[in-house]
Amino acid sequence: MLKNLKDLKEKHAPKFGIGSSDESASARDRGQDLTTILDRSQRADLTILIAQITESMRNDIQFNFQTPVAQNNDAPAPQSESEKDNGTSRPDQPSDAGKEQDPSTTEKRQMIQYVVKDKKAAASALSHFDDWRDSVLLRVGEVLNRDEESPEETQGSLDAPPLKQDERSINKLREVYQPVETPLFHLPEAKKLLILHSLLLLMLSLEHYNALSRVLMVYVVSSLGLDLKILNDDEVKVARVLLDAALQFSSNGGEQEQVKKGDSSRKWKVGIASVAGAVLIGVTGGLAAPLVAAGLGTVMGGLGLGATAAAGYLGALAGSGVIVGGLFGAYGGKMTGKMMDKYAREVEDFAFIPIHGSQQQKKQQRPVDEKEAARQDHRLRVTIGITGWVTDEENFVVPWRVIGADSEVFALRWELESLMKLGNAISAMVTSAAWGIASKEILSKTIFAQIMSAVFLPLGLLKVARIADNPFSVAKARSDKAGEVLADALINKVQGERPVNLIGYSLGSRVIYSCLLSLAKREAYGLVESVILMGSPIPSNPGHWRRMRSVVSGRLVNVFSENDSVLALLYRTSSLQLGVAGLQRVENLTSVENVDVSELISGHLRYQFLVGRILKIIGLENVDVREVSREEAALAAQDRRQEEERARNERRTGVEGDEQSARRNLETGEGFDEEGQRLEKQVQEKTQKNVVARRFEDMDLKGSQSAGANRKDPFDSDESSSS
Template identity: 40%
Template sequence: MDHSSHSSSSSGDEARTMGRHHGSRPRLPKRLELDLSAAISLDQKAQLQKLASSIIDRMQSQLCETFDNLGLGSVPPGRGINPPRATCNAIPNPCSDKYRHMYGDVGLSKETDLGDGVGDGAGDGEGAEKPTDKADVPAGLEAPSPKWKIPKSPDEARDMYGKTDVDVLISSLSELKHDAVAHFGKWRASILRRIQDIVIKNGGTSGNVSGRVLQQTSGNVNRPGNAVRGRLPTPSGPSASATDSAVVLARLHTPIPTPLQDTPKEKRALILHSMMLILLGMDHYSLYSRIFLVKLASSLNIPTWVLHQDEVRVSGALSKIIENIPPAEIVQKRTEEAKSSSRRWKPGTAPGAVATALAPSLAAAGVGTVFGGLGLDESATAGLLGPMAENIPTIGILFGLYGARQSTRTMESYAKDIQDFGFVPLHGPPQRELNDPKDLPTECRRMRVTIGIGGLVMNHDSFADPWQVLGQRTEAYTLKWELEALTRMAVALDTLLGTSTWNMAKREITSKTVFERLKQALWPAGLVKISKVIENPWCVGMVRAEKAGAALADILMSKVFGERPVNLVGYSLGARVIYSCLMALAEKRAFGLVENVAMMGAPCPSEVRVWASMRSVVAGRLINAYSNNDYILSFLYRNSTWQYGIAGLQSIQGVPNVENLDTSDIVTSHLRYTWLVGCILKKVGWEDVEYAQVSQQEQALVQRINQERRFEEEHNRRANAEAGGDRFGRRRRDA
């Protein structure tokens, strides 16, 4: 099978991911009062706590829905490939009291004794009971022994259980569901305890909020419109992409009715901002916390771009606290991490957990206030942030400078198996490849990380071009991997599409759907003859993508990017990297790392259990962009396990909360994904997209299409001329 199995055995990575610690138990952060008297009243505090509890309950129900509402994933004929049915291979012992209730009266007979089947080993296993000695049973009272038949097929075993195909699917993922819900439960308990610490003094503020005078600095604060040399300008105001994504997120996160919706906009904005600070006070910015804030903004009728701006403002202020850390200190901390796991910085264990004042950069940026100074005083703000208010190690943990769990291998060691492996920042000062994202300049850091993974590269210098559409509200990288193999693949594919063989084969190949071609194994003879030109690079790319995905999963579990949400976007073989990464995370039960995922033209299975496993480790959006007209992908994937479906060719059915985008109208060639990354992200309402870069990609695609059209017209003209010449020659010979 093309997808990974989900082993229940515990390993070092799993124990590390699930937070199991050996030895001394980590010290919990001290519970402090969170003073929101300047923001809300006592009644509004109760309303906020009720709203927060409802949001958390909805998050948990959506998590359970992924497993409880699974379907068979059937697609209409001509629109996809239906994978094989789930099989039931477990046969519990019907003679055991532990499992007898599963069988009822099916297969039991009172006239005969055990006999058939049981003596063949079917009664052995967990819960099996030894037969009762007949000498111990009074004469005439012997109970008739049941007789049952060993099932000869998985279908018979399923019938013995009395389960449907959907029941078999759900039960096969029950352990994964248990672990996912348990991981979410830890965060749930932490945030509920944190919210209960909110206090309101002297009745609080029932009306609108008041303000405080912000500190002025000599140009050190990265304010909107004031770009400091070598730094990113802070985005100001809602962009077109922010407005569009806000509409999509409002649809995905249905508002929960609350009286707080009717309060002034200044108060609602301050409530959202205060909750962000409270969540940061937990010493990390968990993706669950981020999704909670998105849902809170929706319920308070606040556009999500307001949350984006808050994230940029807070991250810019926090990064200034660690801006002047001496390189020697970072080296020393990393050395300590490598020597002993007990000496690593961990969230909630940073020294100086009680903050009494804001760091100057936080105060100057107006953290704790909204609308230019309305909100909390510095003391209350420091109480919400806790150690995040001024403690350097705690902030270093957030951004990955300290506290990253040591991976089984260093970043440099991945290059031994994967050539050109590294992360390249897309914004900020021009930089070359970063072997360690910890080396990123502090002023370029954001509260969230986005990684773009390409699958086809026309040349070595253009590998980052498709990802320039990623905006500046996230810390954007592109994964540089196997440039030589990806370039060979793209050049070979481009060469094939420019041959007369492909133009002749295209007319024949489009006479049937991609799924009919796969099922009937009918491909144009001319295309098969030259298939080695693209098949060899494709096979190499698929193998390397598996390795790159495993390496990326190891990096995410090692918290190289700190305690922040990570978003993944990939197309073609880059989507295969994401598939391999998510399956590895699911197998190791590494939850709480990946927020949103977008996969385009993914050469991976569309089977229900595969996508349910990936959905379990993606807390936010999971998007599949596909095209029914991508004959190149179907041709390349024909020697793989296409019987389990192909995600890049069909929609994902049967798995709740998976978004599908049909791009059949714009993707008629697998190579076009290179110029359609921005267009697809724009269509799905991705949160941070540069529309200007999207326009440039669209113009490049138009030029590409015009070039292909001119070549096709020229080829048809030559073919018609040759055909006309042949007819004229035959006429002369006949005459």
Template identity: 50%
Template sequence: MAKDHGKEAGHSNDFSSILTANERVEITLLVANISECMRAHLLSTFDASLNPVNPDLRAKPTPQNPNVEEKTADEITEDEKEAKKSSEQREKELSAPKMLELRKDLLDFFDKWRESVLGRVGTAVNNLKEVAGEQKVNAEAKVEETKPTAEVKVINSNTNIEEADAALVEFYPPIPTALNVLPKDRRLLLLHAMLLLLLSLEHYSSYSRILLLHVASSLNLPLHVLSEDELKVAQGLLEAAKQMGGKEETSKRSDDNKVARRWKVGLASVAGAAIIGVTGGLAAPLVAGAIGTIMGGLGLGATTAAGLLGALAESGVVVGSLFGAYGGRMTGKMMDAYAKEVEDFAFLPLKGSKHHEPLPKDRRLRVTIGISGWLTQKEDVITPWRALGRQSEVFALRWELEALTKLGSSMETMWPITLLKVSKVIDNPFSVAKSRAQKAGQVLADALINRAQGERPVTLIGYSLGARLIYSCLMSLAERRAFGLVESAVLIGTPAPSDAAMWRAMRSVVAGRLINVYSENDYILAFLYRTSSIQYGVAGLQETQYVKGIENINVSEMVSGHLRYQYLVGSILEKIGFEDIDVEEVQREEETLALLEEEEKKEYEKKKGEEYVDPEKEAVQMEADVQKKSEKTMTQKAEN
């Protein structure tokens, strides 16, 4: 039906009105090459040969190198033996049936997405036969491999346009294309058109977003251009959708979506149709209203914009589906169902009204969810995430208030002198909260799978047990083969294993950046986690090794201990080159932390009448004692 409307209105549903024939071929080739590069990155996650291995262990005489002598068993050092053993373990892990099945399912999903994108682009260029031939040639060409993420460049500040673009090129390398020599206004127009074209698929998956980041990089355009485009398009679609009518179609479509979208959880209550103003269904094309004025601001005519958007320019219901509009009526029942295992599970918008209802002007094409790890006051659910900017629709996840408050109270009042004497700190608040985080992560996975966020990519950021929740969520998504939902994930001070197999599974469901932020000074995490789990590989304390695509960021210099993370979220995100930060809030965070440390020092000296001793450092000896005890226990078990 959308196609008929297009003909009647004289829509140009292809690139012919804005690109030459050669340029249309070039954009198709660029998209094909970028998608091939993305696929190669997916494959590299499962490639043991790309992981660090001592080359001497595999050196053997060859016709090209006849003088190379293979080492004898006596000549191989202990380090080399350990490296060889590690390599063999990785190869065994990667050849396990579960890992092979995950690899296959991931590639199948990605290939279907890529086929839909290339098909849509092919239709838009109106030159299918010629382009298909060029695509085949390019797809068979060797894709230039990007720099290993182990050498990731840390950006000090992303508020400067040049530095932000340096991060864009670093994380989403450009693909060679003749289009990057076009005048800037033409390149801008092309990026605008590509965004609308991808949205015409009626979803904005995490892969689509990563594709656009590569397009922007390849066209030598600043990151902020794409972000501004996303904001304008979101506002244009929502403003136009308000002008539509047709209650019958709305009722029909919402009924059809009840089963598929039944788990909206807390976000559904703030994403209802009434909030964004979607009051109707299939009606007059959006070009009749705001699409013409707002999309025109992107340099595209209303007719061309509507043609590129396809059905999205024809139906308020489709727009509502994109933004997660259907499900608010089901919130109560969903909360009742989830409350059986997880309490206080809800999404709180940071940029909405005092009633926690985001206005149309606050809606975005992307969603970011911040997850706190403990609470000393209710405001701690939201406060650490105020440093996130306005390019994404930001929510704070409220979960297990009681458990996190008990943990926060224990950490605040019992540290560190009485810690060993008060076993309930370990056996109750931390262990209970960690268990709840595991369950809450599975609930979050349910919410994402059932599109509580709509058809938009999600970025997850959490510290401490909030990061543990994300870990659980990503593992659940991987187990359920829920690809294309998560754009990026930042796990800070994570009380979870650093095991390669687990992080490899997590990597499979994150299309963009997967970042492990750790501190070697986090003695409290070491003490708590190892005491409760007897686990030596802890992600919040060390690098996650042997998985390509994981960024390991050491923040030991700026993070003196676990209790500091909630005041340094913005500073950490700024350090890793996160694309959307409110620098004023980051500065306030740093000022708050300085005041807090000064007050703690005065309070400690007042009570103890002695020099201030950092509670984190006082936990060092306790951690050492626990580690010795754990090693002794494991030795005894091995002997038995």
């Protein structure tokens, strides 16, 4: 399984400084570490655990590219010579190392032959994975196989406080990330914590924390029987230590090593003049490792991991501000700085809005300071929430406040005018008299079946639905473009070397769909950790989802409702031929999780207010329960407003009371021409009013920025400002 160790050392050692003085320090200088706390047998078990998890991850990638082609009830088809040579195997072979397979699933696989249709993409994905796996196994092996000092001299005691773990959270984690059986599961909690802390630092020593590294860490958590919250907390603490050390070193002056203007490190300095810590990137080549050691000692010393050993595990990352800057995307500046301007030229109003920083500043009635938000909110993971329609600009941000602070959360603002027009159109449609009459039939599935077949729809419903048809078509086309632009931004590492989680609803899901297909086409692996798509106007056929799955290292979740008649109406006709993921399960692809929320989602507009509830159902860690309560209170208020508006529209149209006449009028369209025209005018007026107000706000903002342009920021360097 492992390549020649010498070859791996030559290939990967420069990434994390193997052979450096930190690694040769005595155990007494290092403090306690894996070699002094784990005996030789336990270290062997840890090596085997990492190898088994990575082998299982590789098998999952391989299986995703395999398509069932024929039944074979006798025996599995033999492997071709090419499959043997490149190390691939069919999923009917006993190759899922350490995973507890469902017997029925295994039996089904044994009855099916599989073929790899896109061999080039499969080879590229596996090659990328193998390079990453080699670097991980080498780094772990270098640390675990180092000669330890006498345990009697260095062992000491491991007095970690008892863990408060959520059994439901652990069970959900083990259900999704099936644990690998390991003797390490029975270790004392303190030793398991030390393993987890150490592995996180070793992953960071690779000078990135990509989606594959994050998924590996989650599998380790599951296999050790720990709560994912522990890893999340670790990530927050380590991020804070690295950034605090960098900023402290900057404020103390540090070693002012001038970076040459022609140096390749300048390639990611562009546009970060206003970013916290930019001085480190502009003029500082080094970061004092003792500052990092001191910080890690504070947060991890009580858990048994020596401070110097912790800094040593980080390798070159502990000694370079440039590498720290690259890890965080130039301290987060690429996601909010001038570099995003080029993407805004391709898609109207394309910008990442920091959620937690903006929320805190708005509470204090201050304008959003993206720089300050970046300083406070940096994490080792990035989550991007994407809204699918808006009736107010706040809709871009508010739904994503439910996501906790264990990752750095951004909302993607895109195509304001198109989404505003769509949101107002859908709101007008569902409060119309025609929809009020049709909704009673929709609940009985009578008209819903007509919508799904796109024939013989009531004429009155068509006259009202037309106000949303064109806005939906326009916004759908724009979402595809926005997805391609998002993919380009991720490939260019605006997020730094951190894993990205993508969550979206409605056309926000469509943006993610387009993004993932673009990443797959460009063979950009290891960027995206997990994806959650809700109420998605995208095809449900396995072919599309298999390509999406190829660039998602962790979970890929499809949230759907069979009662979403608005989505069915807007996404009808030819689009329904492949099925709609927001209305049904994605079949024949076991690597996609399907979550049915039909009981919660009786209408498309409800997704905006139920993001938090749905994320809790899915099992997302650290959902803000207070924000969930606010969302649901806002939903109740919206329901009341919609009922009142619908009642007014029924009175205007004259269909109030007499249900039989109302249904007849709905079929013939009598009386609904005027309602359709009135609602269309209302949509235009609301959209124009909000868009004009936004333009005035932009003018005021640009004026204030211009007025403050001459004020020197203490974190800016002359070098960075001139970039």
